Amino acid sequence: xxxxxxxxxxxxxxxxxxxxxxxxxxxWSNALLTVAGLWLIWIVGAGFIDWALVRAVWEGEDGRAxxxxxxxxxxPFIKAKMGLFLYGRYPEAERWRVGLTxxxxxxxxxxxxxxxxxxxxWLSLYMLVVFPIVAFxxxxxxxxxLPVVKTANWGGLLVTxxxxxxxxxxxxxxxxxxxxxxxxxxxxxxxxxxxFIELVRGVPLxxxxxxxxxxxxxxxxxxxxxxxxxxxxxxxxxxSAAYLAEVIRGGLQAIPKGQYEAADAxxxxxxxxxxxxxxxxxxRLVIPGIVNSFISLFKDTSLxxxxxxxxxxxxxxxxxxxxSKWFSPETxxxxxxxxxxxxxVFCFSMSRYSAFLERRxxxxxxxx
Amino acid sequence: MRGATRDAxxxxxxxxxxxxxxxxRGVVFQLxxxxxxxxxxxxxxxxxxxxxxxxxxxxGFDFLGRTSGFDISQKLISYExxxxxxxxxxxxxxxxxxxAGIGIVLAxxxxxxxxxxxxxxxxLIARLSLAYVEIVRNVPLLLQLLFWYFAALRSLxxxxxxxxxxxxxxxxxxxxxxxxxxxxxxxxxLLVAALAGIALALCLLxxxxxxxxxxxxxxxxxxxxxAIVFLLPLAAYFWQGAxxxxxxxxxxxxxxxxxxxxxxxxxxxxxxxxVYTAAFIAEIVxxxxxxxxxxxREAAAAxxxxxxxxxRLVVVPQAMRIIVPPLTNQYxxxxxxxxxxxxxxxxxxxxxxxxxxxxxxxxxxxVILITMAVYLALSLSTSLVMNALNARLAPAGR
Numbered sequence: 001x002x003x004x005x006x007x008x009x010x011x012x013x014x015x016x017x018x019x020x021x022x023x024x025x026x027x028w029s030n031a032l033l034t035v036a037g038l039w040l041i042w043i044v045g046a047g048f049i050d051w052a053l054v055r056a057v058w059e060g061e062d063g064r065a066x067x068x069x070x071x072x073x074x075x076p077f078i079k080a081k082m083g084l085f086l087y088g089r090y091p092e093a094e095r096w097r098v099g100l101t102x103x104x105x106x107x108x109x110x111x112x113x114x115x116x117x118x119x120x121x122w123l124s125l126y127m128l129v130v131f132p133i134v135a136f137x138x139x140x141x142x143x144x145x146l147p148v149v150k151t152a153n154w155g156g157l158l159v160t161x162x163x164x165x166x167x168x169x170x171x172x173x174x175x176x177x178x179x180x181x182x183x184x185x186x187x188x189x190x191x192x193x194x195x196f197i198e199l200v201r202g203v204p205l206x207x208x209x210x211x212x213x214x215x216x217x218x219x220x221x222x223x224x225x226x227x228x229x230x231x232x233x234x235x236x237x238x239x240s241a242a243y244l245a246e247v248i249r250g251g252l253q254a255i256p257k258g259q260y261e262a263a264d265a266x267x268x269x270x271x272x273x274x275x276x277x278x279x280x281x282x283x284r285l286v287i288p289g290i291v292n293s294f295i296s297l298f299k300d301t302s303l304x305x306x307x308x309x310x311x312x313x314x315x316x317x318x319x320x321x322x323x324s325k326w327f328s329p330e331t332x333x334x335x336x337x338x339x340x341x342x343x344x345v346f347c348f349s350m351s352r353y354s355a356f357l358e359r360r361x362x363x364x365x366x367x368x
Numbered sequence: 369m370r371g372a373t374r375d376a377x378x379x380x381x382x383x384x385x386x387x388x389x390x391x392x393r394g395v396v397f398q399l400x401x402x403x404x405x406x407x408x409x410x411x412x413x414x415x416x417x418x419x420x421x422x423x424x425x426x427x428g429f430d431f432l433g434r435t436s437g438f439d440i441s442q443k444l445i446s447y448e449x450x451x452x453x454x455x456x457x458x459x460x461x462x463x464x465x466x467x468a469g470i471g472i473v474l475a476x477x478x479x480x481x482x483x484x485x486x487x488x489x490x491x492l493i494a495r496l497s498l499a500y501v502e503i504v505r506n507v508p509l510l511l512q513l514l515f516w517y518f519a520a521l522r523s524l525x526x527x528x529x530x531x532x533x534x535x536x537x538x539x540x541x542x543x544x545x546x547x548x549x550x551x552x553x554x555x556x557x558l559l560v561a562a563l564a565g566i567a568l569a570l571c572l573l574x575x576x577x578x579x580x581x582x583x584x585x586x587x588x589x590x591x592x593x594x595a596i597v598f599l600l601p602l603a604a605y606f607w608q609g610a611x612x613x614x615x616x617x618x619x620x621x622x623x624x625x626x627x628x629x630x631x632x633x634x635x636x637x638x639x640x641x642x643v644y645t646a647a648f649i650a651e652i653v654x655x656x657x658x659x660x661x662x663x664x665r666e667a668a669a670a671x672x673x674x675x676x677x678x679x680r681l682v683v684v685p686q687a688m689r690i691i692v693p694p695l696t697n698q699y700x701x702x703x704x705x706x707x708x709x710x711x712x713x714x715x716x717x718x719x720x721x722x723x724x725x726x727x728x729x730x731x732x733x734x735v736i737l738i739t740m741a742v743y744l745a746l747s748l749s750t751s752l753v754m755n756a757l758n759a760r761l762a763p764a765g766r
Binding site for chain 2: 034188203204211313340347
């Protein structure tokens with residue numbers, strides 16, 4: 001640490017050098033750490049660039065191109081499989097429908113996420129009511145002359161996004177109900193909600209997915225069968241709802257008692273009180289926690305590969321393990337890097353958005 | 369409140385006014401809920417029974433006694449393919465506990481290092497720690513596990529080109545081969561000595577704490593305790609005339625033979641779990657330390673404590689109060705996440721029991737219920753222990 005005196009006497013030099021002296025080299029131990037850090041950056045950074053760019057294979061028809069000794073990332077593998085990774089076995093002639101669904105989702109979500117854009121109510125209505133119906137018709141087909149595409153043929157990023165968004169849309173209302181139930185004055189409601197939440201939070205998602213895929217068919221009358229994708233969706237939504245309920249409960253507990261009492265004094269019914277007074281404030285308080293739950297849910301969608309669905313990771317894993325045409329030592333690292341990068345971009349932007357909202361809400365609180 | 373609303377209910381007249389009484393509404397609503405849930409439950413049980421009958425599956429837990437007929441690659445207790453399904457359950461459970469136990473210790477260490485790194489005055493170290501957290505947290509754990517197992521460990525040499533890493537240990541794609549202590553009297557003596565050492569060290573810690581609280585005398589029990597834990601077994605070892613015989617792994621015709629094998633599945637699972645969970649623990653540690661008021665550190669500096677002392681004696685004990693509850697959650701998450709072992713073939717509880725045993729015995733309902741019950745019990749007992757620890761850490765008189 002530089003004491004005040006020496007700082008005073010030190011002649012002014014370039015700001016960068018002073019900064020480095022204060023932040024990197026202010027003691028022997030720190031200088032040592034800096035050297036270690038630089039060494040780490042060199043090893044990891046240079047190693048990565050060497051692998052991903054310098055030694056990388058850019059052209060090739062199959063895995064032999066990437067099997068030469070000293071080869072780096074196998075980019076032709078990604079290029080050849082791109083359609084599969086994004087759409088699964090969705091028929092090529094129909095892929096515009098997936099693209100159109102993405103565009104419609106962006107058209108709704110984009111303005112919804114920018115605070116300044118007006119008309120949030122209409123946008124939410126569009127996203128919650130119109131979009132799901134349109135998206136379902138577009139993706140599944142069978143109406144308006146669109147050929148049916150079975151969900152068994154959906155795959156890749158499409159399945160990841162469908163599972164994540166249906167999981168989010170399904171778990172949100174359920175999570176609110178469970179949170180309200182856990183704080184209900186009615187003992188039976190409280191016990192049922194608490195029991196469900198603690199049960200689900202106590203077990204791994206895999207067992208819930210196993211239950212949804214193996215046991216759910218047993219629960220239903222013998223003549224009813226439900227779609228494999230739908231079973232996974234139910235499992236993911238139920239699992240996520242329990243975690244979301246705990247986040248929302250935190251928000252409910254943070255609302256001052258006076259708010260509840262004021263609503264009672266106004267003669268509002270339970271649902272009016274919750275819907276118009278408590279929940280709007282409580283949910284706003286826990287937006288960061290809710291977004292964090294959604295990030296977890298997005299990452300957790302990858303687990304559906306264990307029950308035999310082909311989400312982005314599932315299809316990458318399948319291409320790596322069982323496509324002998326692309327067999328090479330570099331196929332696996334390249335495939336995982338590609339899938340990881342896509343997951344990372346989605347999750348990281350969600351977390352940045354959450355941080356932005358948090359700052360914005362905090363500044364709103366300060367102004368008041 | 370319930371009574372109040374009843375009294376306040378506008379003078380109850382005969383007729384349908386009870387419909388508007390919150391108390392009766394509550395009763396009716398709850399009754400309806402219970403009836404609906406019971407009906408659903410009955411429907412489920414009836415359907416399961418009908419479906420199982422159709423598939424000719426007998427229900428019940430008798431299958432646990434049947435012969436399993438499959439092998440397990442890693443077992444902490446004796447197990448053969450002639451053992452029962454019930455024995456396979458215990459093998460899987462112990463494997464889960466093994467990976468969770470080691471994983472929790474390692475993830476805590478790495479998490480604390482990176483969490484402290486994020487607060488380092490060294491700009492570069494703080495940035496590197498941040499980069500680690502942001503990269504690791506935002507990639508699914510399953511993807512990381514697959515990467516460690518199918519990509520990273522595949523760059524190890526084939527069994528015949530096994531790499532000797534010194535001290536008689538070998539490493540190759542099939543695992544890490546360490547010298548194993550051979551069964552014998554010495555091993556039991558060593559075990560007893562180690563346990564006695566740990567017990568003595570714990571006693572020392574308790575006595576030192578009492579001394580400090582009652583008489584204000586400080587005594588570095590941690591350092592001496594650590595010395596006892598290591599020196600006692602060592603002394604026992606030499607007292608026995610250094611009799612321990614090691615079984616060294618050696619290159620065989622197809623693979624390394626003998627010694628203690630650490631499976632690549634275990635290594636990949638541990639690496640993945642530790643790397644992933646450490647990122648979350650780091651954030652918890654950082655939040656905990658930032659949560660200690662600045663004045664505490666300044667007061668410590670004013671008392672003449674060095675930076676390390678201030679951190680160890682003043683900041684961390686207070687930060688622990690903020691850290692422990694979310695840390696418990698991370699430990700539970702790690703334990704639950706260890707079930708992803710099924711994707712890379714490590715024989716944990718889910719992989720052995722909900723996977724192999726379920727498929728061989730066809731007892732889906734029983735197997736999944738048992739598995740869920742085990743994880744629930746693990747979660748609840750960990751919560752209990754950590755809540756007790758948290759209660760001890762809570763400041764007195766608050």
